[in-house]
Amino acid sequence: MIHEVDEVLKSLLKSGALTGSGIDVAFEAPTRDWAARRNAPVVNSYLYDIREDVGRRQRGQMPVRDQDDVVVKRRRPPRWFRLSYLVTAWTKTPQDEHRLLSAVLATLLPHEALAPSELPESLGALGLSVPLTVAGVHTESRSLAEIWSALGGELKPSLDLVVTVPFPAFPDYEAGPPVTEGATVLVGGLEGDPPMSTGRSHRPHQVAAARAARRKALGRKDATDRRTGRQ
DSSP states (O other): OHHHHHHHHHHHHTSGGGTTSOOEEEOSOOOHHHHHHOOSOEEEEEEEEEEEOGGGOOOSOEEEEOTTSOEEEEEEEEEEEEEEEEEEEEOSSHHHHHHHHHHHHHHHTTOSEEOGGGSOHHHHTTTOOEEEEESOOOOSSSOHHHHHHHHTSOOOOOEEEEEEEEEEEEEEEEOOOOOOSOOOOEEOOSTTOOOEEOSSOOOHHHHHHHHHHHHHHHHHHHHHHHHHHHO
16 A cells, blocks of 8 residues: 555655656665765655554444445445655755755645546556645644654655545445345234235235234124124
8 A cells, every 4th residue: 555655755746846856756765875975866755653543433334345336245334544654855056956845846736635546457456536735834743843853864845635534444345135025914814714814015014004904894894794683
C-alpha cells in the first residue's frame, strides 16, 4: 500500500507546474550524506510518520458485489492510515529552492482528494477517494525541528504532505446465495380441512384475519342449519 502511494505521489509531483521540467523525485531520507551525493535539482518526499486515523475507524461489514450487483462476499471496513511526507526542494541556491517549492505547492493544491480512477488497482478497487492535505497544521507528536535533528541536517523550508489511505481489512467472508423467490405460508384448515397453500407470502396479521373470517362464515352456516331444522 505504501509503495503504491509513493508511485502516485511521484506521478503527481512530476505533473502540473513541473511538467517537462526534468526534476527528479526522491523518497530517501534527506541526510547530509544524501545531500552531498546529489548533483541535480530534486524534490525529496521523505515519509517520516505512519499512524492510523482512528476517527475514520468503522465497525460491521461491507458488501462486495459482482458485475450483476449481487452480493458475493462481505468484508470488514478498511482501516485508514495517515502517511506524512516531508517535501523539500534541493538546488544550488535558496531562490531556486523556493521557486521549486512554489511549483510543488501549485501542483498539489488542486488535488484535495484522489478519485479511485487515479489510484493503483488495489487501492482503486475499494472505490474510495484518498484525501490529501498539504502545508496543514502540524499536529503530530514530533515537531519538524526534531525530525531534522534526527536526520542530522540543518532545518530547511518544507511542505508537510499528509495522504490518508484505506488499507483493506482481511479476511473476506463468503455470502450466501441471493433470495430469488418469495416465502409461501401454509394456512391450516379448520374442522379437518387439509392445509391450503396461499401461493404467496402473507404477514402474520393477514393470516390471522383470514382465519377469523373463515370461523365467522362457518358460524353463520351453523346458525342457518339450526333454524332450518326447527322449521
